[in-house]
Amino acid sequence: MGDPKNAPHVVLASTPIWSHFRTMCILAARLAAERPIVVTVLVPHWAKTFDLVNAETERFLRDIPNPRGTLRIIALGSHSLAREPIEILTTGDTAFPAVWDALCSGREVECSATHKIHEPAAVPAVIVLDMFLYAWHPTLRKVSPDVPLLWYNSGTAAGIGYLVHPGGRYGDSAASLGPEDPDRSPEFTGRVVKLPGLPAMHDWEFVPQRLEGFDNIKFENVIARSLYASDGIASSCALAFDGEEAVSALSSVAAERGKPAFHLGPLLPFQDGTTKFSRAALEAEIATAPPGIAATIQDFLDKHRDAKGACSVVYICFGTHYWPENNLEHLWALLDTLTDRDIPFILSHASPKAQIPDDVRKRYADSVAGLLVPWSPQQTVLTHEAIGWFVTHGGAGGTMDALTQGIPLIGWPAFGDQPSNIAYLTHTADVAFELVEVRTGEHGLKPLRASGKTPKGTVEAFREELQVLLDDMAGDVGARKRENARKRQAELQKAWSAGGPARVAFDNFVQHYKL
Incomplete structure (x- = not known):
């Protein structure tokens, strides 16, 4: 690539929550691999997110010997180890205005993690901004009113619909949300909600858990406000995962205002035309695991595959942040019931809130029935033929990981888009x-x-519910759901093939913004 000051420039930024950033990393890496442009990724400097972004982009690029573009990953602000959601989500907010002004003024920018000085680049042609970064909008509109701002959805089309579509959380007035509006705390009256891609549901079904110290309503308002204040949509949604009805409805939110929408999923480090990870991509994921964990998991899965056959192990994971702390006795009951039914399991408990009682640890310390691990290389785990079912809170990343491998799910939703995701999938x-x-x-x-x-x-x-569930999993209903999951996998394989929906959307994106 020639002088970066003369090359097209695209900026991507997300909150530091990994479930939001992960797919954006693959989009950034693909842009740098395929286009002779400068790609700048802004990373609020919280916990290990900067390192994770570098590692995830490298997972994609390590199979690209000669990327056409330049990828720059820049940390924003002082390093934070905040634990409260509001503090995590606002990491980098105070540092962003100065960095954005420099990017738009042809000046150097310093990474706050490495202190590397990045040379000037052209004024950005577009910025792709996570849905939670509404606090950045005033700076963007003031400093660069002509730079298009795309609202980035790392979730599912059906999952986000309740928060942004008319008839959802805000009744028929979602599009009227403005920065001057007070946070709305709707009453849950049992109103029947029918949204694209979802069955008819009572409004209270979208609040399945008691969440203490978490202002869910405030965060949801931000999502809707940022969407309706943006210049279009970019998303990790995939037609074969989300379905035509939900994807079209999300696109219509932009189209009704004359704005574009680009649905680019699945955004995973696959070989194009497949849902297969390269060996290098899996090895890179394994390398991020604590010492010995990956080998322990591999050995556990191999033994049960050999002893019980394919699809014999249940994988349980609630992501890197959520933990069902209000009903832990239910979780221990799940482990006990699986053990009683001679069904092996892996419980991955990565959340900082996850505290495993000593008696539970001792019960499974030397057990061949269950394996408790503080973190797991999830994509690697889900590719193993021993995995049969995935118990999940319903986050978009984990559910996509599963369906791209043809793995059916068992939903334990908590908040946000998770109840919608699980309703759609079920x-x-x-x-x-x-x-x-x-x-x-x-x-x-x-x-x-x-x-x-x-x-x-x-x-x-x-x-009692588990006994019925386990019977259904082993019977005709479970077989039907597994077959449907494998059909979704087959369709997802086509997404990035020539003429596939993700490839077409990506090509439209780069053409639209002249990248």
């Missing part, structure tokens, strides 16, 4: 079961419209 895509008796709190214990069930929320009721 009732529309028919690739999942939903756990009902894990619901907690005032709204979680109210009736569910699609199933007709009213949760009791007790451990005893949960144990």
Whole structure:
């Protein structure tokens, strides 16, 4: 590539929460691999996110011997180890204005993590901004009113619909949200909500857990406000995962305002035309695991594959942040029930909130039935033929990881887009079961419209639910859901092939912004 000051320039930025940043890393790496441009990734400097961004982009680029562009990863602000969600989400906010002014004024920019000085580049042709970074909008509009701002959705189309579509969280007035509006705390009255891609649901079904010290409503307002203040949409949604109805509805939010939408998923380090990770990509993921963990997991899975066959192990993971602290007895009951039914499992407990009682640790310390690990290389785990089911909170990243490998799911949703995701996967895509008796709190214990069930929320009721669930998993219903998951996998393989929906969207994106 020639002089970076004369090359097209695209900027991408996300909150430092890894589930939001991960797919954006692959988009940035692909842009740098395929286009003779400068790609700048701005990383709020929280915890290990800067290192993770470098590692994830490298996972994609290590199979590209000669990238056409230049990738620059720049940390913003002082390093933070904040634990509270609001502090994590605002990391980098104070540093951003000066950095953006420099990027738009042809000046050097310093990375706050490495102190490397990055040379001037052209004024950005577009910025792709995570949905939570609404606080950055005033700076963007003031300093660079002519630079298009795309709202980036790392979630699913159906999952985000409740928060942004008319008829969802804000009734028919989602598009009217403005920065001057007070945070809206809607009452949950049992109103029936019917949104694209989802079954009809009561409004309270979107609040399945009691969450203490977490201002979910405030965060959801930010998502809707930032969407309607943006110049278009970029997303990691995939037609074969999200479905035509939900993807088209999300696109229409932009189209109704004359704005473009680009759905670029799946954004994973696959070989094009497949849902296969290269050996190098898996080795890079394994390298991030604590010492000995990957080998222990591999040995556990190999032994159960050899002893019990394919699809014999249940993988349990709630992501890197969430932990079901309000109903841990349900989790221990799940482990006990799986053990009683001679079903091996892996529990990955990466959340800082995850505290495993000594008696539970001792029970499985030398057990061949279950493996408890503080972190797992999830994509590597899900490629193993021994994995049969994935118990998940319903985050977009984990559910995409699973379906690209043809793995059906068991949903334990908590907040945000997770209840919508699990409802979509259970009732529309028919690739999942939903756990009902894990619901907690005032709204979680109210009736569910699609199933007709009213949760009791007790451990005893949960144990009864598990017996029925495990029978269904092993029977015709489970076989149907597994077959549907494999059909989704087959369709997802085509996404980045020539003429595939992700490839077409990517080509439209680079043409639209002359990258």
